[in-house]
Amino acid sequence: MARVANALHVGIAGLGTVGASVIRVLAQKSEELTRQCGQNIVVAAVSARDKSRDRGVSLGNAKWFDDPVELAKFDGIDVFVELVGGDEGPARKSVAAALERGKHVVTANKALLAKHGIALAEIAESKGVLLNYEAAVAGGIPVIKTMREAMAGNSVSRVFGILNGTCNYILTRMEAEGISFEECLKDAQRLGYAEADPTFDIEGNDTAHKLAILTSLAFGSRIAADQVYMEGISNITQADIRAAADLGYRIKLLGVAQQTESGIEQRVHPTMVPTSSVIAQVHGVTNAVAVETDILGELLLSGPGAGGNATASAVVGDIADIAKSQPGFQHGPVFGRPVKELKPYRKAGIRSHAGGYFIRLTVHDRIGVFASLTKRMAENGISLESIVQQGHGQMKSAEKTVILVTHETTEAAVRKAVDAVTSDGLLVDKAQVIRIERAE
Numbered sequence: 001m002a003r004v005a006n007a008l009h010v011g012i013a014g015l016g017t018v019g020a021s022v023i024r025v026l027a028q029k030s031e032e033l034t035r036q037c038g039q040n041i042v043v044a045a046v047s048a049r050d051k052s053r054d055r056g057v058s059l060g061n062a063k064w065f066d067d068p069v070e071l072a073k074f075d076g077i078d079v080f081v082e083l084v085g086g087d088e089g090p091a092r093k094s095v096a097a098a099l100e101r102g103k104h105v106v107t108a109n110k111a112l113l114a115k116h117g118i119a120l121a122e123i124a125e126s127k128g129v130l131l132n133y134e135a136a137v138a139g140g141i142p143v144i145k146t147m148r149e150a151m152a153g154n155s156v157s158r159v160f161g162i163l164n165g166t167c168n169y170i171l172t173r174m175e176a177e178g179i180s181f182e183e184c185l186k187d188a189q190r191l192g193y194a195e196a197d198p199t200f201d202i203e204g205n206d207t208a209h210k211l212a213i214l215t216s217l218a219f220g221s222r223i224a225a226d227q228v229y230m231e232g233i234s235n236i237t238q239a240d241i242r243a244a245a246d247l248g249y250r251i252k253l254l255g256v257a258q259q260t261e262s263g264i265e266q267r268v269h270p271t272m273v274p275t276s277s278v279i280a281q282v283h284g285v286t287n288a289v290a291v292e293t294d295i296l297g298e299l300l301l302s303g304p305g306a307g308g309n310a311t312a313s314a315v316v317g318d319i320a321d322i323a324k325s326q327p328g329f330q331h332g333p334v335f336g337r338p339v340k341e342l343k344p345y346r347k348a349g350i351r352s353h354a355g356g357y358f359i360r361l362t363v364h365d366r367i368g369v370f371a372s373l374t375k376r377m378a379e380n381g382i383s384l385e386s387i388v389q390q391g392h393g394q395m396k397s398a399e400k401t402v403i404l405v406t407h408e409t410t411e412a413a414v415r416k417a418v419d420a421v422t423s424d425g426l427l428v429d430k431a432q433v434i435r436i437e438r439a440e
């Protein structure tokens with residue numbers, strides 16, 4: 001299509017759930033966006049794998065490209081919107097190509113940023129263009145803008161959150177309806193929340209990518225996604241959910257980054273949070289991010305974390321920011337400070353993590369089991385807040401469930417104690433260990 005006067009020309013690569021939603025929102029809100037931005041936003045070109053597929057949206061006169069890299073290089077666009085996904089291949093090549101040619105980029109691709117964000121930020125800086133990625137973390141919640149722009153001068157001590165809509169949706173329904181993990185996952189896929197490969201959701205990779213980006217913004221450090229400790233939710237059972245509820249907790253998959261004396265902890269794992277805490281009230285596909293700082297105190301943002309409209313809202317916001325920027329406008333750094341000012345990431349290993357623990361053990365029902373368990377805990381300096389024995393209908397009479405809740409201790413101590421209990425031959429099954437997170 002020919003260039004339109006007084007318009008920002010956008011090329012969109014990837015026309016799945018999110019791409020189609022972005023096109024729909026840009027069309028529906030065209031007049032309002034023009035009033036807000038002072039110029040039209042025109043979808044000048046698109047790219048996807050299958051040209052013939054009906055996506056339920058009109059592509060108008062947009063020029064079609066089979067190859068997103070060719071679209072990224074196309075002179076007829078000012079902004080390249082990458083919704084292809086994946087941390088290598090076409091996504092990486094097309095974003096780099098667009099930045100190299102001095103085009104602004106908008107992306108929802110957390111995996112790409114987690115792996116190559118610093119290198120891409122360097123290109124964006126050198127070319128004086130924007131690399132906007134609000135949709136990459138927590139869907140529609142404007143957490144990137146908040147942390148990058150609105151919190152300058154704050155020193156962050158901890159950032160944590162529910163960053164994966166699919167997992168929160170699954171855990172919420174498992175608790176509320178007592179239905180199986182598999183059934184909930186199928187529904188999350190049907191509703192367009194899950195990644196192309198849903199193991200990325202349920203094993204914690206998606207949360208880890210998002211957390212690594214937040215860690216960089218929070219602590220001014222280089223992104224270190226490969227240093228995130230990760231456990232997913234696939235081994236969470238109804239027994240854990242029920243035991244958590246009995247003890248006044250709810251299980252959430254959290255991403256947590258925390259400044260400690262030995263460095264920065266980055267961890268993703270199923271977590272017990274008090275049922276009365278605000279984060280425990282975040283249900284379904286909703287995400288939430290809590291940030292604790294010295295000046296602001298505690299901030300909690302929550303909102304829709306996945307799905308076409310939530311993600312499109314953030315993508316369109318990023319495009320509109322570019323449309324509003326004037327020629328000669330100095331763009332802020334991609335990760336809140338120039339790349340050369342980002343500190344190396346200093347890792348605190350998971351074994352030094354300090355906190356409370358929930359330990360669910362299925363034990364042989366024998367004399368002395370309690371005594372042996374408590375002895376092993378004491379030997380490792382673990383103080384117990386509670387110890388409860390449960391037996392229920394489905395269990396063999398020779399087995400019992402014992403649930404231990406510890407006071408603050410270390411991961412190293414818990415692992416040693418559980419290893420000792422396991423080698424004592426007390427357990428019928430592998431121990432279930434879930435960390436407890438402080439939350440108001």
Ligand code: HSE
Nearest residue numbers: 164165166194195306
């Ligand atoms: N699969 C992701 C989620 C989509 O469930 O949150 C948004 O990144």
